Amino acid sequence: MLKRSIQEWLVLAICAVFVVTVVPAAIFRIATADWVLAVIDVVWAGSMAFLFVYTFRTRRTTLPATMMAWIFLALTLSAIHYTGLHQVNWLYPVILAMFFLLDVKQALLLSVLSVCWVIAQAYSEQPLEETTNLAKSLTTTIVLASAFSLFSRMEQSRLQHLAGVDALTGAGNRRAKIDKLQSLVSLYFRCHVNACILKVDIDQFSQVNDKHGRVLGDQVLFSLAQIIRNNTRPTDTLYRSGGAEFFVVAENTALGDATSLAVKLREIIGCTVFPGGTHLTVSIGVAKLAKLEGSQDWINRAERALTKAKAKGRNRVEVAAELNDDQVQPSS
Numbered sequence: 001m002l003k004r005s006i007q008e009w010l011v012l013a014i015c016a017v018f019v020v021t022v023v024p025a026a027i028f029r030i031a032t033a034d035w036v037l038a039v040i041d042v043v044w045a046g047s048m049a050f051l052f053v054y055t056f057r058t059r060r061t062t063l064p065a066t067m068m069a070w071i072f073l074a075l076t077l078s079a080i081h082y083t084g085l086h087q088v089n090w091l092y093p094v095i096l097a098m099f100f101l102l103d104v105k106q107a108l109l110l111s112v113l114s115v116c117w118v119i120a121q122a123y124s125e126q127p128l129e130e131t132t133n134l135a136k137s138l139t140t141t142i143v144l145a146s147a148f149s150l151f152s153r154m155e156q157s158r159l160q161h162l163a164g165v166d167a168l169t170g171a172g173n174r175r176a177k178i179d180k181l182q183s184l185v186s187l188y189f190r191c192h193v194n195a196c197i198l199k200v201d202i203d204q205f206s207q208v209n210d211k212h213g214r215v216l217g218d219q220v221l222f223s224l225a226q227i228i229r230n231n232t233r234p235t236d237t238l239y240r241s242g243g244a245e246f247f248v249v250a251e252n253t254a255l256g257d258a259t260s261l262a263v264k265l266r267e268i269i270g271c272t273v274f275p276g277g278t279h280l281t282v283s284i285g286v287a288k289l290a291k292l293e294g295s296q297d298w299i300n301r302a303e304r305a306l307t308k309a310k311a312k313g314r315n316r317v318e319v320a321a322e323l324n325d326d327q328v329q330p331s332s
């Protein structure tokens with residue numbers, strides 16, 4: 001069985017904590033005939049129990065997180081409305097919870113609307129000075145919560161991007177390549193969308209390092225990545241899984257077109273002068289994805305084509321034979 005994600009555990013833990021703490025409060029309110037708060041507590045505990053079961057069974061967290069934020073807000077505003085402004089203290093953690101559980105725009109809109117409503121209530125019930133202080137503290141909470149939420153989401157997307165990038169060349173890394181190939185395998189299985197891999201390997205790159213040093217070798221790898229990117233379509237993606245090997249993944253491309261692309265890249269690279277006046281040649285293995293083929297089998301066929309290109313004297317393109325669907329064993 002798959003391990004539960006951190007988000008799942010978090011939603012389950014929050015629901016469990018609320019059920020355990022709110023149920024005794026609800027019993028106490030029923031015993032003391034405090035009916036308004038009793039109803040609020042029962043709805044609160046019941047909703048949290050429902051979300052706990054829903055998350056536990058479906059393993060989905062987006063809907064429970066959104067519902068949780070709405071329930072927190074609705075119950076807090078009901079408590080303020082029915083029992084008085086002293087319940088406003090609950091609005092501060094609820095604003096924080098909304099920025100944690102919802103997207104920033106939705107959280108901002110809901111918190112501004114609820115604070116306006118609370119301030120309007122306070123204006124009619126409290127002295128002006130107290131209302132002004134309440135407005136200031138709630139506004140500060142919203143500003144800080146939105147700034148923090150925006151900052152952490154931007155950092156999260158930056159880190160997510162970096163996790164899939166090769167630091168030297170800016171191409172996708174091994175992990176990004178595996179994700180990409182797996183998604184193309186699923187797409188091919190469902191919609192038969194053609195895809196080809198070009199495995200590009202610099203010939204005798206160790207000589208560049210030996211002659212000019214690794215720093216220049218790094219500059220050469222960087223330039224090569226740029227050349228490949230500049231000469232492929234925006235729908236083609238480039239990956240480097242280490243060393244002097246690159247993968248071009250050409251989506252929606254038939255084997256003949258991928259072969260033409262490989263020939264073009266080999267020729268352009270052969271004519272380019274790289275840093276330090278270096279000249280390079282590349283060998284390229286091309287393979288088209290076959291139905292029911294797993295991503296590793298697909299890579300292996302491109303690798304075998306590349307090995308053939310090296311064996312035949314380098315600086316050439318070799319193409320793996322296109323497989324018919326009945327030639328492929330379903331991958332495990």
Ligand SMILES: Nc1nc2c(ncn2[C@@H]2O[C@H](COP(=O)(O)OP(=O)(O)OP(=O)(O)O)[C@@H](O)[C@H]2O)c(=O)[nH]1
Binds near residue numbers: 168244314
């Ligand atoms: N500068 C630099 N060199 C690297 C990096 N990663 C691997 N290399 C070097 O790239 C070279 C790759 O060599 P190989 O693929 O084994 O062989 P080759 O010399 O390219 O020869 P063939 O592939 O057989 O044509 C090795 O010398 C590695 O040390 C890197 O990040 N920067």
